[in-house]
Amino acid sequence: MLKGYKIRLYPTKEQEKLIWEHIHASRFMWNYMLNVQQENYKNGGKFITDFSMHKMVTPLRKEEKYSWLQNVSIHMLQRTCSDLAEAYKYFFSGQNGYPKYKSKKNAKSAFPASSDNFYFKNNIVHIQKLGKIKYKSDFSFPYGKTCRYYNVRITFKRGKYILSFSKECESQAPKLNESFAGIDLGVKELAVVACNDKKYVFHNINKSKRIKNIQSRLCFYQRCAFRKYEYSKEKNKGQYVKTKNIKKIEKRISDLYARKANILDDYTHKVSKSIVSLLPSKITMENLNVKGMLKNRHLSKSIQEQAFYKFICKMKYKCEWNGIEFVLADRFFPSSKTCSNCGAIKKDLKLSERIFVCPECGFSIDRDYNAAINLMKYTV
Numbered sequence: 001m002l003k004g005y006k007i008r009l010y011p012t013k014e015q016e017k018l019i020w021e022h023i024h025a026s027r028f029m030w031n032y033m034l035n036v037q038q039e040n041y042k043n044g045g046k047f048i049t050d051f052s053m054h055k056m057v058t059p060l061r062k063e064e065k066y067s068w069l070q071n072v073s074i075h076m077l078q079r080t081c082s083d084l085a086e087a088y089k090y091f092f093s094g095q096n097g098y099p100k101y102k103s104k105k106n107a108k109s110a111f112p113a114s115s116d117n118f119y120f121k122n123n124i125v126h127i128q129k130l131g132k133i134k135y136k137s138d139f140s141f142p143y144g145k146t147c148r149y150y151n152v153r154i155t156f157k158r159g160k161y162i163l164s165f166s167k168e169c170e171s172q173a174p175k176l177n178e179s180f181a182g183i184d185l186g187v188k189e190l191a192v193v194a195c196n197d198k199k200y201v202f203h204n205i206n207k208s209k210r211i212k213n214i215q216s217r218l219c220f221y222q223r224c225a226f227r228k229y230e231y232s233k234e235k236n237k238g239q240y241v242k243t244k245n246i247k248k249i250e251k252r253i254s255d256l257y258a259r260k261a262n263i264l265d266d267y268t269h270k271v272s273k274s275i276v277s278l279l280p281s282k283i284t285m286e287n288l289n290v291k292g293m294l295k296n297r298h299l300s301k302s303i304q305e306q307a308f309y310k311f312i313c314k315m316k317y318k319c320e321w322n323g324i325e326f327v328l329a330d331r332f333f334p335s336s337k338t339c340s341n342c343g344a345i346k347k348d349l350k351l352s353e354r355i356f357v358c359p360e361c362g363f364s365i366d367r368d369y370n371a372a373i374n375l376m377k378y379t380v
C-alpha cells in the first residue's frame with residue numbers, strides 16, 4: 001500500500017536557487033507543451049501522448065534558445081509533461097476543465113522531482129540535480145537506496161519548502177479487539193464515539209480559545225481591509241489601487257487562514273488516530289449528506305469549518321492501514337431517531353433535544369451517544 005508523506009526541507013542558499021530554477025522550468029515546460037497541444041489541435045492533429053511529449057524534451061533542450069533547460073533535471077521536465085497528460089485525461093473524461101496556462105503569479109510554486117536516485121541518509125535527503133538537502137521529520141525512513149519512492153514533489157508555500165512523496169508500506173496489521181465502534185459527527189462536539197460500552201467525546205476545536213482568538217483577529221483584519229478598499233475606491237474615483245498597506249493586511253489574513261487550517265488538520269489527525277488506536281474490528285460512521293446540509297444556513301458555517309469530509313477520509317485510510325473494516329452507514333439510516341435500547345423510532349425528534357427519551361421504553365440517554373451506539377450496531 002502506498003503511504004503519503006510531507007516533510008520540511010532546509011535547503012542552502014545555493015540549493016534554494018536551484019529549486020527555483022526547477023519551479024520556473026517546470027512552469028515553462030507546462031505552458032510550452034500546452035501551447036504545442038493547442039497548435040496541434042488547431043491544425044487537426046490528435047492529442048500528443050505522454051510518451052511523444054517526453055521525446056520532444058531532449059531536442060528542445062539542445063536548442064540554443066532553451067539551453068537554460070539543461071540546468072534542470074530532464075526527468076523533472078518529462079514528469080511535467082506527464083502531469084499535463086494527466087490533466088488532459090481528466091478533461092477528456094469530463095472530471096475537470098481544460099488545462100490552464102500557469103502564470104508566475106497564480107500558479108502553485110511546485111515541481112515534480114525525479115524519484116531516481118532519491119534516498120534518505122541520516123538527516124539528509126538526496127534529490128537528483130539538487131543534491132543532499134537537510135530535512136526535519138518525526139518519521140524515520142529507511143537508510144540508503146533500499147526502498148522505492150513515488151510521486152516526489154517539492155512545493156514552496158508560505159516561506160517553507162515542503163517535500164512530498166509516497167512510499168510502499170507493508171501494512172502491519174495490529175491485533176484487533178472483537179468490539180465494534182460507532183462515530184456520531186456533530187456540531188456541538190466533533191465526534192462522539194461508542195466502543196466497548198464506553199463513550200469517548202472529542203470536542204469541537206472551533207470552540208477552543210486558540211481558534212476563537214484567530215477568528216476574532218481574522219474578523220478584525222477583514223473589517224480593516226474592507227475599509228481600506230472602500231477608501232481606496234473613493235480616493236481614486238472608483239478605481240481601486242492595491243497599496244502596500246492593503247497587501248500587508250491581505251498577507252495577514254491569508255496567514256491567519258493558513259494557521260487555522262493547520263490547527264484543524266492537526267486536530268483531526270489526532271482525533272482519528274486516537275479512535276483507530278481503540279482497535280475495534282469495525283468502525284461505522286454516518287455517510288453525511290454534506291451538500292444537503294450546507295443548504296441549511298445555520299449549520300453551514302460550522303460544518304464547513306469542521307471539514308467533516310476530510311475527517312471521514314482520514315478515518316477511512318487509517319482504518320485501511322490497520323486492517324479495520326470501515327463502513328459508511330446509509331445516508332437515510334435514522335441513527336439519531338432510533339432508540340439504542342429497544343429499537344423504536346422517534347419520528348418527531350427535534351434538533352434541540354439533547355437528551356433522547358424513548359417514547360416506547362422510557363430509556364433516556366445523551367442524544368449523540370445514542371446515535372453513536374446505533375452506528376456501532378449498524379449492519380448493512
Ligand SMILES: [Zn+2]
Pocket residue numbers: 339340341342343344358359360361362363
Ligand atoms: Zn426504547
